[in-house]
Amino acid sequence: MDVREATSADAEGIRRVASASLEATYADALGEDVVAEAVDEWYRNGRLADRLDDESVQFLVAADDGDVVAFSESELDGDAAAAIEWLHVHPDHRERGLGVELLERTEAELLERGANRIEGRVIAANQSGNEFYQDHGYVRTGARTLSVAGSDHTENLYVKLPESEDPTLIEPRETAEGTLYVAFDERERGSKAPFYSAYRTEDRNDRFGFYCANCESVDTSMDSMGRVECANCGNKRRATRWDSAYL
Secondary structure (H helix, E strand, C coil), X not given: CEEEECCHHHHHHHHHHHHHHHHHHHHHHHCHHHHHHHHHHHCCHHHHHHHHHCCXXXXXXXXXXXXXXXXXXXXXXXXXXXXXXXXXXXXXXXXXXXXXXXXXXXXXXXXXXXXXXXEEEEECCCHXXXXXXXXXXXXXEEEEEEEECCEEEEEEEEEECCCCCCCCCEEEEEECCEEEEEEEEEEECECCCCEEEEECCXXXXXXXXXXXXXXXXXXXXXXXXXXXXXXXXXXXXXXXXXXXXXX
């Protein structure tokens, strides 16, 4: 098995693996039409080519006799956090340890590129995906509600820190609203810098809103569609994998 960086020649293999893996994993929970349309949106030629060329994005593939049978898609953010967007193994090649091998190689590459923590997000309905992260040193630190094709689903956030037994990162910050506790392990990607969840109490029982890392302001708002914007500097929440499509 050859695990290596993806090239443009791997595009068709990546699409094939993504389609088969997403259908096997999410069709029951989300519907076959939703999965098919999502694959078409995320892995269409133009977008996939852009992702493969983007220096902040890391694509690794596992090839068996030259055929792509698994891949990981990760992204480094400006604050040195890395997010594993997808790790897919074709259903015909599961139970062979490919996922573990690919995960370990992905983590090593991200840490070498300067990541100080690695995040993973999995829809709660994907039980095996949640167990996969839990079994390999990731700790669930939060959750958010996704609206996918008109239905709400819970997406769990997992974080892994190198050489650390405590993956939670919450620190007090003095703001215009007084002392708030910023959870640096609950991150949303922004157009200028990340947004982090902010709480009134260190135990995270009293949610305040979002803290903008670009200008260190908590003057932020979220609309009914989940769009977050900082009124102070104009930083906006970037679309994530599920809501970047038509979903």
